[in-house]
Each structure stands twice: as C-alpha cells, then as structure tokens.
Amino acid sequence: MKMLIIIAAGLAVAAAAVAQDDDSDKTFGQLDVDQDFLISPTEAEADNDVIQQFSKLDQDANGYIDPQEFSSLDRGDREYE
DSSP states (O other): OHHHHHHHHHHHHHHHHHHHTOSSOOOHHHHOTTOSSOBOHHHHTTOHHHHHTHHHHOTTOSSSBOHHHHTTOOOTTOOOO
16 A cells, blocks of 8 residues: 555656646746846747747847746736746
C-alpha cells in the first residue's frame, strides 16, 4: 500500500512539472529572458498567446513588447494570478 502511495505521489509531481512547462501563460518577467524590459519576437515564441498577438501588442511598432503593451494581452476567459 505504501508503494502505491509513493507511486501516486510521484505521478502527481510529474504531472505538475509537465503543466508548468506548458508554452503558454507566462508572465512578462518569464518571457523577458535577457531582462531588458522588452519582449522580442524570439522571446515571445515561448508563449503561444503572445506570439499570436505580437503585432497587436507591439502598439508602437518598434519590434518589441514593453510591460505596458504586455498588459493588454488577451488571454481569453482564463483567470490568472
């Protein structure tokens, strides 16, 4: 019985790790890999929503998304912390 509990716990941890590796729902800080306070197209590729909306989000058309522009990201009806 203990072995079954250990296996179940291991599977739960593995599932949580996979969910965290999902390529969407990243924060600005997670996407801004080089920490220049801008998200480049390359950095945006790590999040499906951001890359799909990149042109719309890049309101000043400078080729980057800044924190203010990122705040207008449309994630649909999903809720985030």
